[in-house]
Amino acid sequence: MTDTHPNTPETPAGTGESLVRLNARAVADERGVLARPASLLLGVTPGASPRDPLSGVPLARTIRLLALDSPESLPEHTPDLVIDRPDCVIIPPLVNAHAHLDLTHIGPRPHDPAAGFVAWVDQIRDKRRDTDREIAQSVLDGARLLLRGGTAAVGDIAGAPAGIPSLIPWRTLRQTPLAGVSYLEFFGIGSTEARARDRLDRLLHEHAQEIARDHAVRFGLQPHAPNTVAIALYRWIARRAAELGLPLSTHLSETPEEIEFIASASGPQRELLERLGVWADSIDAGHGLHPIEHLRPFLEDTSGRDPGVLVAHVNALGSHASILAGARVSVAYCPRASAYFAAERHFGPHPYRELLGAGVNVCLGTDSIVNLPPETCVGPDARISVLDEMRFLFKRDATPPGLLLAMGTTCGARALGIDPAPFRFEVGAAIAGLLAVRSDAPDPLEGVMGAGAAPEPVLLRNLAR
Numbered sequence: 001m002t003d004t005h006p007n008t009p010e011t012p013a014g015t016g017e018s019l020v021r022l023n024a025r026a027v028a029d030e031r032g033v034l035a036r037p038a039s040l041l042l043g044v045t046p047g048a049s050p051r052d053p054l055s056g057v058p059l060a061r062t063i064r065l066l067a068l069d070s071p072e073s074l075p076e077h078t079p080d081l082v083i084d085r086p087d088c089v090i091i092p093p094l095v096n097a098h099a100h101l102d103l104t105h106i107g108p109r110p111h112d113p114a115a116g117f118v119a120w121v122d123q124i125r126d127k128r129r130d131t132d133r134e135i136a137q138s139v140l141d142g143a144r145l146l147l148r149g150g151t152a153a154v155g156d157i158a159g160a161p162a163g164i165p166s167l168i169p170w171r172t173l174r175q176t177p178l179a180g181v182s183y184l185e186f187f188g189i190g191s192t193e194a195r196a197r198d199r200l201d202r203l204l205h206e207h208a209q210e211i212a213r214d215h216a217v218r219f220g221l222q223p224h225a226p227n228t229v230a231i232a233l234y235r236w237i238a239r240r241a242a243e244l245g246l247p248l249s250t251h252l253s254e255t256p257e258e259i260e261f262i263a264s265a266s267g268p269q270r271e272l273l274e275r276l277g278v279w280a281d282s283i284d285a286g287h288g289l290h291p292i293e294h295l296r297p298f299l300e301d302t303s304g305r306d307p308g309v310l311v312a313h314v315n316a317l318g319s320h321a322s323i324l325a326g327a328r329v330s331v332a333y334c335p336r337a338s339a340y341f342a343a344e345r346h347f348g349p350h351p352y353r354e355l356l357g358a359g360v361n362v363c364l365g366t367d368s369i370v371n372l373p374p375e376t377c378v379g380p381d382a383r384i385s386v387l388d389e390m391r392f393l394f395k396r397d398a399t400p401p402g403l404l405l406a407m408g409t410t411c412g413a414r415a416l417g418i419d420p421a422p423f424r425f426e427v428g429a430a431i432a433g434l435l436a437v438r439s440d441a442p443d444p445l446e447g448v449m450g451a452g453a454a455p456e457p458v459l460l461r462n463l464a465r
């Protein structure tokens with residue numbers, strides 16, 4: 001129980017909150033190290049269950065940060081619980097802006113970039129599950145790995161097995177403690193364009209009430225990519241999404257095959273569409289445009305939306321940063337996926353710093369488990385975590401740790417239309433949770449980014465409603 005000393009932070013008494021003290025080597029958020037050594041006082045309201053049954057992660061219904069200071073400077077208090085992590089830095093939980101949880105059952109797979117993207121896509125098409133039960137299981141497995149990796153919110157891509165849109169991934173994600181958006185993915189180009197539009201329109205009408213309700217995981221829409229969705233269908237879905245207030249996402253400027261197809265209507269992507277019987281001479285490609293220029297009408301249609309369109313990858317930018325900035329697009333950069341597909345070999349270094357410089361909101365994603373290294377997503381420390389994306393950039397580019405934390409927390413929240421404030425440690429405010437990450441280096445945050453251990457979710461707010 002708490003005492004009644006006048007300096008005691010406003011606590012628990014009568015509110016149902018417990019007072020928790022957490023002692024650590026340091027506390028940091030996107031602003032850098034806030035205290036070192038550090039202690040936090042938290043007002044914690046328990047939820048229905050103290051741990052998530054899926055991942056074992058400790059959960060609370062609400063978490064308020066009552067005080068944050070050096071251990072000897074905290075106001076007088078009598079905690080209900082003391083947690084010690086003397087070797088760890090405490091950071092906010094993470095936002096993964098681009099994941100494909102329904103591919104989790106495939107697991108990490110090797111890939112020879114020289115074989116090209118279409119060979120990889122064929123492998124995924126072959127292994128994608130198509131029963132409701134199997135899809136739900138794969139999404140739950142992915143959610144478990146996200147939670148183990150310290151994730152509080154996700155932008156998940158809900159695939160359409162055999163071209164049939166499914167609400168199962170969205171409904172499944174709503175059963176977990178995660179927040180975010182489940183973007184329903186669709187294809188529609190050439191001979192499949194009209195059918196895709198009809199199917200989507202029917203789905204949006206049939207499930208209008210469920211879609212309109214307020215969920216911690218919102219329903220969103222994802223036209224797959226410029227080389228698989230007609231620009232007219234992009235513009236139609238932009239209108240429907242605006243009418244219904246739904247967030248939008250797409251892949252953009254990801255592969256050399258996409259860039260060749262949009263510019264010259266040729267190459268492996270053209271052959272794939274012909275092989276699938278989808279190619280039609282009316283397809284709007286072959287005018288020498290970069291995919292970003294090609295999508296410009298769609299991006300401009302959506303420029304007044306909040307959040308703006310979330311585009312994944314942008315491995316090749318050309319001179320088009322101003323189009324993305326002008327349309328208030330967010331970019332989900334998936335560093336390890338870009339490396340897996342050897343994007344740098346084709347396009348040079350990823351332009352995330354140029355995008356940031358142009359004022360674009362750049363956040364982090366993992367893409368699917370298929371492209372992640374087995375050492376982080378298989379075995380006892382298995383996880384899917386943008387912390388490992390931050391570490392990859394820190395080691396490769398010496399990206400400042402504070403910027404990496406911003407990209408992996410508040411920038412991702414903004415991209416998904418979530419309040420970014422709980423992903424910073426503001427005294428007096430609600431927070432989304434706390435992760436403990438072991439750090440041995442002289443600079444605590446450089447230790448977080450330079451190491452490889454899994455983050456420990458000390459406590460996450462349960463956002464399931």
Ligand SMILES: [Zn+2]
Binds near residue numbers: 098100157251312367
């Ligand atoms: Zn993707």
